[in-house]
Amino acid sequence: DQQVKQNSPSLSVQEGRISILNCDYTNSMFDYFLWYKKYPAEGPTFLISISSIKDKNEDGRFTVFLNKSAKHLSLHIVPSQPGDSAVYFCAASTPGNTPLVFGKGTRLSVIA
């Protein structure tokens, strides 16, 4: 039973446009959410996070939105750049010393 779902395996966006990556979760106990980016032959790297007490967090071109009632979060990248082409993983955790639960990832391709 997947607790964190990324329903779009891939997404293709033109350079300069907005990329929107979506993530749904089923566990209402999740209180912390993160996005990781992964290039081929490298480990995932942390991108941005959001606590459940917020509904938006921004860091440069990256913004994460959290809709707790819909159990949905999204990552917006504006403007998209070719270097953003990677696999993006959504992850979530519950309070306490519990492991991060990851989605299956969405492969973003930014076309020049």
Next chain:
Amino acid sequence: KAGVTQTPRYLIKTRGQQVTLSCSPISGHRSVSWYQQTPGQGLQFLFEYFSETQRNKGNFPGRFSGRQFSNSRSEMNVSTLELGDSALYLCASSYQGTGELFFGEGSRLTVL
């Protein structure tokens, strides 16, 4: 500050053999987590060690085991390898085990 180091980066084994993978966390980090990544399955949590104790365990068979040493370095072992064990094994470290994880580049295991 050196990142998370995993060795070996690539290895090929045959069915029935066993394998040991090593992970050196970021200096000062006491938590080491292991994840398995296979195509289409995202990152599946294997186990987490904190101060030499297994604190969390994922839903993997007993063939998968691990340990952590007093210097926080960790090893994971897979015995009686099966074809389905072919995957990228990722190690991640953090100070407390919560929040942001810092990943290594992974060990790519191929079982023939």
